[in-house]
Amino acid sequence: MWREFLTVVRREYLKWVRVPVWVSAYFVLPFVYLVLFGQAFNLNNLFPAGGGAAELRTALLGAPDYFSYFTAGIIGFVILTTSLYAGTGVLFDKQLGIQSRMSSTPAPRSALFAGSLVFRSMMAMLPCFLAIAFGLAFAHVPGLVGLTVNGSVSALGVGEIVLAAALLSLMFTALFLAFGYAVDTNESYFGVTSLLNLPLLFTSNAMFPQSTMPGWLQSISAYNPISLAVNVVRENLFATVGYPFGPGTYLLGLALWAAFLIGVALLVAARELRAK
Amino acid sequence: MEHVIVTEGLGKRYADGVDAVRDVSLTVRGAEIYGFLGPNGAGKTTTTAMLTTLLRPTYGRAEVAGLDVVRRPDAVRRRIGIVFQRSTADADLTGRENLELAAGLCSLSRAESRPRIRELLERMDLSEAADRRVRSYSGGMQRRLEVAVGTIQDPEILFLDEPTLGLDPQSRAGFWRYVRELRRKNGVTVFLTTHYLDEADALCDRLSIIDRGHLIASGTPAELKERRGDDTIEVTLAGEAPDLTAAFASVAGVRAVARDGAMYRLKCARGEALVTKVALAAQSREVEIARVVVRKPSLDEVFLEMTGRAYRAEGDPNGSAKGAPPGGARAG
Numbered sequence: 366m367w368r369e370f371l372t373v374v375r376r377e378y379l380k381w382v383r384v385p386v387w388v389s390a391y392f393v394l395p396f397v398y399l400v401l402f403g404q405a406f407n408l409n410n411l412f413p414a415g416g417g418a419a420e421l422r423t424a425l426l427g428a429p430d431y432f433s434y435f436t437a438g439i440i441g442f443v444i445l446t447t448s449l450y451a452g453t454g455v456l457f458d459k460q461l462g463i464q465s466r467m468s469s470t471p472a473p474r475s476a477l478f479a480g481s482l483v484f485r486s487m488m489a490m491l492p493c494f495l496a497i498a499f500g501l502a503f504a505h506v507p508g509l510v511g512l513t514v515n516g517s518v519s520a521l522g523v524g525e526i527v528l529a530a531a532l533l534s535l536m537f538t539a540l541f542l543a544f545g546y547a548v549d550t551n552e553s554y555f556g557v558t559s560l561l562n563l564p565l566l567f568t569s570n571a572m573f574p575q576s577t578m579p580g581w582l583q584s585i586s587a588y589n590p591i592s593l594a595v596n597v598v599r600e601n602l603f604a605t606v607g608y609p610f611g612p613g614t615y616l617l618g619l620a621l622w623a624a625f626l627i628g629v630a631l632l633v634a635a636r637e638l639r640a641k
Numbered sequence: 642m643e644h645v646i647v648t649e650g651l652g653k654r655y656a657d658g659v660d661a662v663r664d665v666s667l668t669v670r671g672a673e674i675y676g677f678l679g680p681n682g683a684g685k686t687t688t689t690a691m692l693t694t695l696l697r698p699t700y701g702r703a704e705v706a707g708l709d710v711v712r713r714p715d716a717v718r719r720r721i722g723i724v725f726q727r728s729t730a731d732a733d734l735t736g737r738e739n740l741e742l743a744a745g746l747c748s749l750s751r752a753e754s755r756p757r758i759r760e761l762l763e764r765m766d767l768s769e770a771a772d773r774r775v776r777s778y779s780g781g782m783q784r785r786l787e788v789a790v791g792t793i794q795d796p797e798i799l800f801l802d803e804p805t806l807g808l809d810p811q812s813r814a815g816f817w818r819y820v821r822e823l824r825r826k827n828g829v830t831v832f833l834t835t836h837y838l839d840e841a842d843a844l845c846d847r848l849s850i851i852d853r854g855h856l857i858a859s860g861t862p863a864e865l866k867e868r869r870g871d872d873t874i875e876v877t878l879a880g881e882a883p884d885l886t887a888a889f890a891s892v893a894g895v896r897a898v899a900r901d902g903a904m905y906r907l908k909c910a911r912g913e914a915l916v917t918k919v920a921l922a923a924q925s926r927e928v929e930i931a932r933v934v935v936r937k938p939s940l941d942e943v944f945l946e947m948t949g950r951a952y953r954a955e956g957d958p959n960g961s962a963k964g965a966p967p968g969g970a971r972a973g
């Protein structure tokens with residue numbers, strides 16, 4: 366079991382380093398989001414001092430400015446986008462016969478799934494830390510707004526942020542792997558995932574404060590895993606008050622989501638890797 | 642002798658309604674090289690996929706190594722090796738890495754797999770290319786890598802789906818040697834799908850022919866050729882010779898005679914047994930014989946005869962099916 370799992374992880378790693386297009390996509394993505402979205406689409410500029418600025422400040426729940434708020438939120442966005450790649454790997458393996466080869470070996474189906482899940486979710490997580498690093502760096506670049514952290518972040522806080530990002534990566538990677546296993550053509554894969562992508566993002570508080578949403582959307586956003594993860598990040602970066610729960614509660618919520626989605630994905634993978 | 646592969650009324654209907662395999666029953670004995678022949682789309686790959694636990698039979702039953710393929714797929718997978726018709730290597734990895742991947746998935750430790758991989762690369766003449774990405778391999782190299790990957794876990798039973806497709810003659814001979822050796826040294830049972838009839842003839846102890854999902858004949862290559870029927874003795878007379886049609890026809894054992902100038906074609910059961918009598922018949926009329934050739938029916942003829950209706954319908958002038966109607970072996 367363990368050996369098969371590590372074998373799959375090694376293969377994913379080898380493919381990862383051999384296809385530099387992906388690597389660069391992962392590194393460029395957070396940069397582009399922060400520069401294009403974060404700089405151009407800055408709510409602070411829309412509400413110049415006076416009209417609404419105070420309300421915005423309250424809505425940001427202690428984040429010093431909108432760009433900082435957005436940078437913390439981008440983590441959910443980046444993880445969602447990078448996880449999307451996971452399923453395409455499965456599709457290619459299916460089309461190229463590699464999946465037949467793997468299914469024909471005695472390797473436990475769960476090891477085949479888990480190897481891809483673990484490696485790919487770790488990779489999906491990487492760029493969100495880059496996003497934070499870019500955000501912090503922007504603060505020192507003239508002409509750009511940057512991420513401002515309130516106070517100091519404890520080691521526990523960093524651990525909580527990493528755990529939140531890891532859980533979010535795991536659940537989304539599991540979800541997209543499951544789609545990869547379940548559908549047969551690239552068209553249907555991208556059809557399904559693009560239908561899912563924006564709704565997941567816009568029903569979260571990644572970009573817009575929850576308190577500015579209509580009531581029904583607020584209740585969806587409260588349970589959206591992206592919101593849960595972003596809450597953990599913001600609470601830690603901005604020493605925020607005004608959240609109904611502490612990071613531990615949100616992490617528990619994330620863990621439940623992850624357990625549920627990984628469980629479902631494992632069932633889908635096991636079904637698809639069985640004789641049909 | 643123990644039966645290593647047994648199918649009973651095995652059938653597969655794909656989701657779109659194609660009946661790819663219908664009611665196939667066959668047995669393969671231990672340490673036997675069993676050929677599975679048939680034209681394109683006959684159902685060879687589908688049958689192989691069911692036997693290797695990759696496809697679920699729609700009906701019927703199959704056992705491999707005494708294990709039901711539907712109920713004990715994991716146990717079956719531990720005992721078999723597969724060479725797929727389509728290459729399954731990961732093109733972004735090197736040949737060696739592909740072998741390491743397969744070894745790891747078969748739960749071989751590094752210590753076990755390293756010498757094995759070296760030996761297989763050597764054997765398949767891939768040592769030099771071992772650390773190049775498979776993307777850069779030629780078709781034949783990919784095919785040989787596929788064979789190496791398929792035999793990585795030292796299988797008891799080896800499934801080969803058109804393993805020599807596109808191989809040059811040396812590689813093909815090397816592959817035949819390898820298969821024979823696996824059987825001799827390790828007692829491996831081989832289930833081999835092929836279009837090359839010389840290959841089936843040279844390699845297989847027994848074989849069966851599948852057409853449109855039906856098994857239409859099985860037996861040893863010799864039996865099948867015999868069933869195809871007659872040998873042909875071609876006699877060419879020297880010089881100005883009278884018409885000997887009647888003389889040849891009266892030789893006991895000759896079933897039919899066709900004349901083509903100085904050349905006569907005599908149909909009979911076993912040509913070599915009649916050559917002397919035929920020569921005597923000519924001699925008794927004081928006619929010299931320039932040449933005698935005994936032609937055996939080839940497996941090609943058997944194959945075409947049984948599955949090649951389309952060719953004949955088109956009126957192929959060299960069609961092997963002139964003369965006797967199909968040998969009545971068609972089932973269903």
Ligand SMILES: Nc1ncnc2c1ncn2[C@@H]1O[C@H](COP(=O)(O)OP(=O)(O)OP(=O)(O)O)[C@@H](O)[C@H]1O
Binds near residue numbers: 679682686687
């Ligand atoms: N996945 C599939 N879905 C539907 N039909 C299929 C599928 N795979 C094969 N078939 C059909 O089943 C029949 C048997 O196909 P199969 O691949 O088993 O033939 P084959 O004997 O291996 O042929 P070849 O010599 O060309 O490899 C064909 O009619 C084919 O079109």
Ligand SMILES: [Mg+2]
Binds near residue numbers: 687802
């Ligand atoms: Mg085939």
